[in-house]
Amino acid sequence: MAIQSIRLFGDPVLRTPAEPVKDFDKELHKLVKDLTDTMMDAPGAGLAAPQIGVGLRVFTYYVDDQLGHLINPSLDLSDEKDEEGEEGCLSFPGLTYPTPRAIRAVAKGFNMHGEPITLEGTDLMARCFQHETDHLDGVLFIDRMDAQQRKLAMKEIRQAEWSGLAAPTVKFSPHVTHGKAL
Numbered sequence: 170m171a172i173q174s175i176r177l178f179g180d181p182v183l184r185t186p187a188e189p190v191k192d193f194d195k196e197l198h199k200l201v202k203d204l205t206d207t208m209m210d211a212p213g214a215g216l217a218a219p220q221i222g223v224g225l226r227v228f229t230y231y232v233d234d235q236l237g238h239l240i241n242p243s244l245d246l247s248d249e250k251d252e253e254g255e256e257g258c259l260s261f262p263g264l265t266y267p268t269p270r271a272i273r274a275v276a277k278g279f280n281m282h283g284e285p286i287t288l289e290g291t292d293l294m295a296r297c298f299q300h301e302t303d304h305l306d307g308v309l310f311i312d313r314m315d316a317q318q319r320k321l322a323m324k325e326i327r328q329a330e331w332s333g334l335a336a337p338t339v340k341f342s343p344h345v346t347h348g349k350a351l
Contacts, residue, residue, distance in 0.1 A: 171203045172210045173221040175259050177331055178309070182219050183260055186307040187226045190240050193283035197227070201238045201281045204229040213259045215297040217304035220260055228301035232294045239278040239288065242302050247273035247295075254296060256310050262331055266322050268310050274298045 176182055190197060200223060208216035208229050217228040229238045249272055256268040274295035276288045290298055300310055311322050326332055 171206055173203050173207045176220050176222055178261050182222055184307045187219055187224045187305045189226050198281050211259050215301040217301045219304055226305045230297050232297050239276055242276050242278040244302050245275040246271035258310055268313050270296045270299050
């Protein structure tokens with residue numbers, strides 16, 4: 170197992186758009202394994218490569234007993250109204266906030282062998298696909314909140330015990346709806 174340090178809010182890598190994967194090689198396979206091991210250890214419902222300091226378009230997920238990964242994802246979101254739900258993030262340990270997301274998402278990309286795949290999700294799975302793809306674009310879930318909610322969240326983030334830390338390994342028990350942080 171190769172558990173990696175999870176980067177925390179404030180680390181510039183979390184605001185930097187990730188580069189597309191070009192080489193589907195052994196290093197990519199190791200990255201997918203590291204992401205999976207780190208996500209499961211945290212525990213989380215998803216983890217994007219920038220969260221462990223790697224600027225590539227790769228994320229893993231574990232939702233409703235479905236474990237997987239997606240490389241170079243693109244999203245097609247439902248035309249249905251966004252649903253606000255509690256959302257957490259491993260880069261914001263222990264904090265959750267109501268965040269609007271589409272209730273259905275189709276994610277297209279590749280597996281680690283370079284084979285094209287299409288994943289469909291609703292509810293928590295759709296939320297996970299959107300959250301992790303946002304990470305790959307340098308967008309954080311707090312960016313999706315309305316201005317008033319974001320202001321309240323930023324106040325709580327500044328007061329958090331981990332606030333201002335660079336990139337330590339974080340162990341915590343997230344209090345998130347569905348028991349998982351994204």
